[in-house]
Amino acid sequence: SRSISLAVIPGDGIGQEVVAQGLKVLTAVLPQDVKLETKQYDLGAARWHATGETLTDAELEQLQQHDAILLGAIGDPSVPSGVLERGLLLKLRFAFDHFVNLRPSKLFPNTGTPLAGRPDIDFVVVREGTEGPYVGNGGSIRTGTPAEVANEVSVNTAYGVERVVRDAYERAQARPRKKLTLVHKNNVLVHAGHLWKNLFDKIGEEYPEVATDYLHVDAATIFLVTDPARFDVIVTDNLFGDILTDLAAAVTGGIGLAASGNINPTGEFPSMFEPVHGSAPDIAGTGKADPTATVLSVALLLRHLGYEAEAARVEDAVTADLAERPSARTTDETGDALAAAVSG
Amino acid sequence: SRSISLAVIPGDGIGQEVVAQGLKVLTAVLPQDVKLETKQYDLGAARWHATGETLTDAELEQLQQHDAILLGAIGDPSVPSGVLERGLLLKLRFAFDHFVNLRPSKLFPNTGTPLAGRPDIDFVVVREGTEGPYVGNGGSIRTGTPAEVANEVSVNTAYGVERVVRDAYERAQARPRKKLTLVHKNNVLVHAGHLWKNLFDKIGEEYPEVATDYLHVDAATIFLVTDPARFDVIVTDNLFGDILTDLAAAVTGGIGLAASGNINPTGEFPSMFEPVHGSAPDIAGTGKADPTATVLSVALLLRHLGYEAEAARVEDAVTADLAERPSARTTDETGDALAAAVSG
Numbered sequence: 001s002r003s004i005s006l007a008v009i010p011g012d013g014i015g016q017e018v019v020a021q022g023l024k025v026l027t028a029v030l031p032q033d034v035k036l037e038t039k040q041y042d043l044g045a046a047r048w049h050a051t052g053e054t055l056t057d058a059e060l061e062q063l064q065q066h067d068a069i070l071l072g073a074i075g076d077p078s079v080p081s082g083v084l085e086r087g088l089l090l091k092l093r094f095a096f097d098h099f100v101n102l103r104p105s106k107l108f109p110n111t112g113t114p115l116a117g118r119p120d121i122d123f124v125v126v127r128e129g130t131e132g133p134y135v136g137n138g139g140s141i142r143t144g145t146p147a148e149v150a151n152e153v154s155v156n157t158a159y160g161v162e163r164v165v166r167d168a169y170e171r172a173q174a175r176p177r178k179k180l181t182l183v184h185k186n187n188v189l190v191h192a193g194h195l196w197k198n199l200f201d202k203i204g205e206e207y208p209e210v211a212t213d214y215l216h217v218d219a220a221t222i223f224l225v226t227d228p229a230r231f232d233v234i235v236t237d238n239l240f241g242d243i244l245t246d247l248a249a250a251v252t253g254g255i256g257l258a259a260s261g262n263i264n265p266t267g268e269f270p271s272m273f274e275p276v277h278g279s280a281p282d283i284a285g286t287g288k289a290d291p292t293a294t295v296l297s298v299a300l301l302l303r304h305l306g307y308e309a310e311a312a313r314v315e316d317a318v319t320a321d322l323a324e325r326p327s328a329r330t331t332d333e334t335g336d337a338l339a340a341a342v343s344g
Numbered sequence: 345s346r347s348i349s350l351a352v353i354p355g356d357g358i359g360q361e362v363v364a365q366g367l368k369v370l371t372a373v374l375p376q377d378v379k380l381e382t383k384q385y386d387l388g389a390a391r392w393h394a395t396g397e398t399l400t401d402a403e404l405e406q407l408q409q410h411d412a413i414l415l416g417a418i419g420d421p422s423v424p425s426g427v428l429e430r431g432l433l434l435k436l437r438f439a440f441d442h443f444v445n446l447r448p449s450k451l452f453p454n455t456g457t458p459l460a461g462r463p464d465i466d467f468v469v470v471r472e473g474t475e476g477p478y479v480g481n482g483g484s485i486r487t488g489t490p491a492e493v494a495n496e497v498s499v500n501t502a503y504g505v506e507r508v509v510r511d512a513y514e515r516a517q518a519r520p521r522k523k524l525t526l527v528h529k530n531n532v533l534v535h536a537g538h539l540w541k542n543l544f545d546k547i548g549e550e551y552p553e554v555a556t557d558y559l560h561v562d563a564a565t566i567f568l569v570t571d572p573a574r575f576d577v578i579v580t581d582n583l584f585g586d587i588l589t590d591l592a593a594a595v596t597g598g599i600g601l602a603a604s605g606n607i608n609p610t611g612e613f614p615s616m617f618e619p620v621h622g623s624a625p626d627i628a629g630t631g632k633a634d635p636t637a638t639v640l641s642v643a644l645l646l647r648h649l650g651y652e653a654e655a656a657r658v659e660d661a662v663t664a665d666l667a668e669r670p671s672a673r674t675t676d677e678t679g680d681a682l683a684a685a686v687s688g
């Protein structure tokens with residue numbers, strides 16, 4: 001009989017509430033013969049305040065034993081900026097070599113988009129997850145004085161770029177439109193940009209069916225609001241991917257629907273699934289948080305673990321639910337409705 | 345009697361065409377007693393192909409003698425990416441210490457915005473112009489091999505951040521809403537981010553009337569499409585400013601209207617005014633280019649040189665023209681219409 005060992009990191013703010021709904025839906029959709037074992041990890045702001053720890057080596061080792069990780073949200077105004085982000089969220093992404101940060105963007109029926117004319121949006125961003133300006137290779141001297149210099153180094157390797165670009169070509173190849181757009185800023189960041197562009201072009205020779213395109217990141221933001229339908233698969237660096245996927249969420253009806261998977265495609269480490277949104281401390285505990293992004297992240301998790309039919313069932317349930325969702329529904333009610341919709 | 349000595353760099357593609365209209369309007373709006381002397385500099389793709397030069401030291405010295413610079417657009421697909429951007433455009437911005445890259449965003453009447461509901465947009469981005477990831481402190485090793493490493497260093501100094509943040513506070517203070525938003529990514533780029541945030545908070549104490557706000561760059565892109573009316577003055581780093589101002593142009597009806605000034609507020613060096621758009625080689629020579637962004641950049645130039653009434657006249661002419669602009673008009677016709685509107 002089959003089984004899934006899942007690590008659950010609810011985290012901060014609305015993280016707790018949305019993860020509960022994600023688990024509800026996961027439990028409801030899994031076939032009877034699949035044994036789901038979950039283990040909750042107490043990480044985030046409260047833990048840091050209590051112990052000063054963000055993520056211990058022992059926890060990292062335990063987490064590694066699971067098949068996958070479901071994460072809610074990390075971050076709280078009571079903690080200095082960067083402490084939990086670098087010490088917990090990014091530590092997980094780097095330690096578990098999540099080099100594909102997968103972020104689909106789709107305009108669901110009946111959802112609000114700030115764009116006039118409701119364009120037909122359905123693309124996926126493959127954001128590099130282990131390099132770029134996120135590596136933490138920065139520092140400052142004479143800190144806090146008028147002579148301070150603070151540097152941040154973006155590190156990019158052929159090793160790191162090739163594997164994520166290849167992954168993006170594979171995904172583009174498997175989609176009906178077979179189109180891949182590289183987004184960078186190779187007219188200014190010439191060294192990193194040329195590495196990306198050269199590998200993009202070279203690997204593209206192995207995928208003659210995939211149509212390719214290059215855009216500077218500034219131009220890409222323009223097209224995301226004027227013509228988002230032009231995109232199919234986008235591959236980009238860690239920081240540009242961070243920016244573009246929030247923008248993509250905004251044009252497709254809001255960050256409440258944006259799912260993501262931090263994927264280690266080799267399977268050496270557990271992949272981690274989380275909504276793109278943050279911990280939203282202002283609405284935590286009010287029952288107003290929309291758990292849909294977490295539920296859609298559960299669909300990505302199911303697909304990653306090989307439960308394709310179940311993943312599709314979750315996505316179809318979300319689509320159907322959004323088409324007739326009552327406006328005033330609590331986090332819990334939305335979770336219940338989706339769980340009911342997916343269960344046999 | 346007064347005089348203006350203006351350096352003109354038409355550059356590539358539509359640069360030539362739009363700069364011609366900018367000069368038309370400038371000539372028409374200036375009072376009779378102001379002597380306008382222009383000198384054209386032959387820089388850009390054609391020059392590089394002919395001589396291999398992007399900008400010589402002698403030219404830099406000559407350019408420095410002018411009161412201001414009007415630039416069209418730089419860049420051509422026949423030149424490797426980065427050559428003209430780094431060797432000409434950014435070289436000018438850095439050599440002339442253009443630390444305030446000023447980019448107003450306004451939704452003009454009757455212009456198309458991709459946003460539903462036509463929000464009331466009127467803000468200005470103060471983009472740092474001489475630091476950040478634009479400094480050119482990058483490099484690669486083992487270039488072109490599977491072991492390549494390419495780094496890009498973002499350099500940020502208290503000296504550089506303080507002066508641009510102070511400029512932004514002054515601008516916010518002088519505007520009716522008196523609101524200043526810092527955009528950075530201080531939860532990931534912790535060293536640069538903390539330098540920016542600390543100086544932003546500290547200098548803010550000198551401007552008690554200015555309401556302040558901080559947003560991560562990813563969140564800022566969301567608000568730019570869901571609630572752009574919330575912004576008054578934004579101050580941000582060089583790269584984030586590049587991205588946000590293209591996005592801002594997109595939501596306010598297109599890059600065809602976005603003006604910019606690369607300003608050296610101390611007056612030690614000439615400031616440089618240019619449309620935010622690029623050289624658009626695909627429409628060069630067709631008469632389709634909209635010269636409005638260049639004309640609005642001329643307004644910024646006039647204001648910088650102390651011709652406030654003339655600057656306002658140009659802006660009013662653009663507003664009036666946009667309200668009843670016929671859809672099919674050539675670059676030249678638009679320039680003529682605006683020149684006629686501002687003269688006499």
Ligand SMILES: CC(C)[C@H](C(=O)O)[C@@H](O)C(=O)O
Nearest residue numbers: 085089090242276531532562
């Ligand atoms: C919280 C933050 C560190 C994170 C990031 O920048 O990657 C978030 O914005 C995201 O997109 O998942």
Ligand SMILES: CC(C)[C@H](C(=O)O)[C@@H](O)C(=O)O
Nearest residue numbers: 187188218429433434586620
């Ligand atoms: C052409 C390029 C170097 C430039 C920049 O990145 O600053 C442009 O995008 C701009 O915004 O003026």
